[in-house]
Amino acid sequence: MTEPAKPRRGPGRPRQDEAEAGPGTQERIRLAAREVFAERGYDKTSVRGIAKVAGVDPALVHHYFGSKDDLFAAAIEVTMxxxxxxxxxxxxxxxxxxxxxxxxxxxxxxxxxxxxxxxxxxxxxxxxxxxxxxxxxxxxxxxxxxxxxxxxxxxxxxxxxxxxxxxxxxxxxxxxxxxxxxxxxxxxxxxxxxxxxxxxxxxxx
Amino acid sequence: MTEPAKPRRGPGRPRQDEAEAGPGTQERIRLAAREVFAERGYDKTSVRGIAKVAGVDPALVHHYFGSKDDLFAAAIEVTMxxxxxxxxxxxxxxxxxxxxxxxxxxxxxxxxxxxxxxxxxxxxxxxxxxxxxxxxxxxxxxxxxxxxxxxxxxxxxxxxxxxxxxxxxxxxxxxxxxxxxxxxxxxxxxxxxxxxxxxxxxxxx
CATH class of the missing domain: 1.10.357.10 (Tetracycline Repressor, domain 2)
Known part of the structure; x- marks a missing residue:
């Protein structure tokens, strides 16, 4: 499992405030995704729900991970x-x-x-x-x-x-x-x- | 999906007439159960839905097979x-x-x-x-x-x-x-x- 080197910035940019920025954010989202997918299953999981558990804006989740599918892959990958x-x-x-x-x-x-x-x-x-x-x-x-x-x-x-x-x-x-x-x-x-x-x-x- | 062989009857007591009685009825219900469970999955399948496909009254299904679980077992058994x-x-x-x-x-x-x-x-x-x-x-x-x-x-x-x-x-x-x-x-x-x-x-x- 690789840590993100730096928080990236990009289009539709979310606010990079204290709660959301920092090197641990991407990892926090990934762990939240893992938790939420495991608990609710693929179908009932939303990017919004994962963002809520991770304590970040949904736009930041999309920014780091793209689609729900990509996030699902990232959540599994951290396990495998x-x-x-x-x-x-x-x-x-x-x-x-x-x-x-x-x-x-x-x-x-x-x-x-x-x-x-x-x-x-x-x-x-x-x-x-x-x-x-x-x-x-x-x-x-x-x-x-x-x-x-x-x-x-x-x-x-x-x-x-x-x-x-x-x-x-x-x-x-x-x-x-x-x-x-x-x-x-x-x-x-x-x-x-x-x-x-x-x-x-x-x-x- | 196969159509029921005979016109169906409405709710209420099962009438033991030509369409419903006879040695083939139980087998017909079992085949309908297999078909409906396979198509809709366990959760979305009801005894009523199976009865409809089999062209019999739901009470007759219960009479022959008991609960939805028992019917599920019977539907699998005919496969295995x-x-x-x-x-x-x-x-x-x-x-x-x-x-x-x-x-x-x-x-x-x-x-x-x-x-x-x-x-x-x-x-x-x-x-x-x-x-x-x-x-x-x-x-x-x-x-x-x-x-x-x-x-x-x-x-x-x-x-x-x-x-x-x-x-x-x-x-x-x-x-x-x-x-x-x-x-x-x-x-x-x-x-x-x-x-x-x-x-x-x-x-x-």
Whole structure:
């Protein structure tokens, strides 16, 4: 996750007063977006509502982030942190990549702070095409394709998607539908069984 | 959407006349339920709306099926046909069970007639606890536990759920979010890669 270097200025300019300006503003808006999208879902979230939670003028939100879709992407991105995560998972080489991926993904869902926005993404993507498009673009393109780029297998993107599909399915059954015994299983027991699957998709012909 | 076969009747007591009685009525209601749940989702579906499509009095729907939840379960069940499917997948023994399961599941989703109610189930279950409860009870208990009952592995239900999570995740990414290349892949190419995963969960320690 990168911090904005400086607050930017631009068209339709909002007042840059004490409450609104400063290097933390953009980050505050992003965190507010994450919170509001997670709580209300994509459909019921408005830029105005996010601005209110962040304590800024809605024009400032548009100024920094553009459309509601862009803001949704930014809110997810702060959860996924692809720029940090992908090198950590892939960069250590093919050995153990399945286990690192499984542990990272479950870690996001085990932590209530990062689980909420993930839930919002998944729920929104199933019922709103705009949210599905964000999921496709951000999670699948920016995370999975980067993972795939380092794989030495045929059809690397297809295989990265199969790995992702398994992780997403586990998240649904464990955290949303909450089916037992999967819902109460120790995360490490899941990692032990699932890591070889991911490993096979990502590294074996 | 199919038109009701016969002219419909108004509110009030169900009259057991030609249009409403007979051995096909219950099945007609079930098919109407499947259609309406798939089209409108769990939340926006009413027993009254289903009765209208089936061309029967709402009281008759309640008489045969009880609550909206029960009707939802019946509508899904006709898609899954667990009584027929489970023996066909499991009964032939452990060899090839992963491939049979993958092919059966993709077959349901490849067929537009059975895909629609599956979509309705998955979407509903993510946003409505009542629908999630139906999914837990029917799909996971009645299908997965029957599959698990025949498995000779430790934690058979847990393993059956891991297999199911992978299939559900593939359905989401392929048919709902429609990420490429997974969305356009030949179903057999998916079966080839996924079958060994399911096989391992269901038969190997």
């Amino acid at each position: 942190e692809p720029a940090l995560v992908v090198p950590a998972i892939v960069g250590e080489g093919p050995e153990g990549i399945g286990e690192r991926l499984a542990r990272y993904f479950l870690g996001i869902w085990e932590n209530p702070v990062t689980r909420a926005p993930m839930l919002a993404v998944v729920r929104s993507a199933l019922t709103h095409e705009a949210a599905a498009a964000v999921l496709r673009r951000l999670v699948l393109r920016r995370v999975l394709e980067r993972v795939a780029a380092d794989l030495d297998v045929p059809d690397p993107t297809f295989r990265a998607e199969l790995a992702a599909s398994h992780m997403i399915g586990i998240a649904l059954l464990r955290y949303v539908v909450q089916v037992e015994p999967l819902a109460s299983a120790d995360p490490e027991d899941i990692v032990v069984l699932v890591a070889p699957t991911l490993q096979r998709y990502l590294t074996e012909e | 046909e667990p009584a027929l499917v489970v023996p066909a997948i499991v009964g032939e023994g452990p060899e090839g069970i992963g491939e049979r399961l993958a092919r059966y599941f993709l077959g349901i989703w490849e067929n537009p007639v059975t895909r629609a109610p599956m979509l309705a189930v998955v979407r509903s279950a993510l946003t409505h606890e009542a629908a999630a409860a139906v999914l837990r009870r029917l799909v996971l208990r009645r299908v997965l536990e029957r599959v698990a009952a025949d498995l000779d592995v430790p934690d058979p239900t847990f393993r059956a759920e891991l297999a199911a999570s992978h299939m559900i995740g593939i359905a989401l990414l392929r048919y709902v979010v429609q990420v490429e290349p997974l969305a356009s892949a030949d179903p057999e190419d998916i079966v080839v890669l996924v079958a060994p995963t399911l096989q391992r969960y269901l038969t190997e320690e």
